[in-house]
Amino acid sequence: MIKFVLLGVQRTGTTVLRTTLNNHSKIRCTGEVFKIGTWKTSAYEGDLGYEALMRNSVAGRIRHYIARGSNTTQYLDKLYMQNGYEAIGFKLMFNQTGRFPAIIPYLKSNKIKLIHLVRENYLKTHISALMANKRGFHSTKAVKQIKLIMPVRDLVYRLDCIKNESDQWANIFSESDNYLRVTYEDFMKNRDEQISKIVDFLGIEKEEISSDLVKLTSDDLSEVLENYEDVKGKLLGTQYEALI
Numbered sequence: 001m002i003k004f005v006l007l008g009v010q011r012t013g014t015t016v017l018r019t020t021l022n023n024h025s026k027i028r029c030t031g032e033v034f035k036i037g038t039w040k041t042s043a044y045e046g047d048l049g050y051e052a053l054m055r056n057s058v059a060g061r062i063r064h065y066i067a068r069g070s071n072t073t074q075y076l077d078k079l080y081m082q083n084g085y086e087a088i089g090f091k092l093m094f095n096q097t098g099r100f101p102a103i104i105p106y107l108k109s110n111k112i113k114l115i116h117l118v119r120e121n122y123l124k125t126h127i128s129a130l131m132a133n134k135r136g137f138h139s140t141k142a143v144k145q146i147k148l149i150m151p152v153r154d155l156v157y158r159l160d161c162i163k164n165e166s167d168q169w170a171n172i173f174s175e176s177d178n179y180l181r182v183t184y185e186d187f188m189k190n191r192d193e194q195i196s197k198i199v200d201f202l203g204i205e206k207e208e209i210s211s212d213l214v215k216l217t218s219d220d221l222s223e224v225l226e227n228y229e230d231v232k233g234k235l236l237g238t239q240y241e242a243l244i
Contacts, residue, residue, distance in 0.1 A: 003080045004089035004113035007169045011128035012119035013184040018091050019211040026086040034096040069102040087202050119184035122162040123243040147226045152234040
């Protein structure tokens with residue numbers, strides 16, 4: 001059994017890559033199993049989720065609070081024991097490791113294969129997050145294009161945060177022999193080539209696979225941002241100038 005994890009940060013294309021991999025007959029790639037429900041967000045609603053297992057018993061709920069490290073390890077052992085596939089993986093966002101610090105040592109000690117999806121255009125990552133808040137997240141159908149006004153006062157700080165969060169995965173894992181970096185831009189430009197690279201990395205036979213999800217936001221930022229010129233002016237002279 002090949003064990004892997006899809007690493008990323010929010011709005012970097014991890015869902016389209018996850019659903020593509022999950023459509024392979026010999027690969028199971030589930031979603032954000034460590035996404036816990038809070039007053040702001042809902043819990044992961046797919047099967048194999050950590051919270052569903054935790055809430056399945058009183059003992060599970062107690063261990064979540066007093067023995068979260070061992071609970072996490074037991075959960076991951078169970079997740080990676082699913083039958084019927086040659087490769088099992090899940091999607092992990094960097095912010096989830098703060099609540100579950102035992103994940104990173106587990107990935108390292110068990111030599112889990114690491115697929116790190118990076119979106120190099122941090123501005124478009126930020127736009128994607130703003131768009132998701134405005135109209136919803138993913139769709140299998142094309143939608144009408146909408147525009148937004150991007151706040152520019154703290155824009156550079158926002159892009160710094162996205163960059164730093166993305167860099168954290170590389171800082172932790174990039175020297176591992178089990179690490180593969182894939183850019184969102186390369187994936188969208190040539191999906192077949194990038195999927196072949198990922199499947200080879202996993203040691204799984206290649207199949208023709210794709211995702212049902214469609215891209216919702218235009219790549220032409222002047223069609224997306226009502227205050228395009230303000231954003232352009234704010235980034236002029238910064239390390240993010242080329243992103244506009």
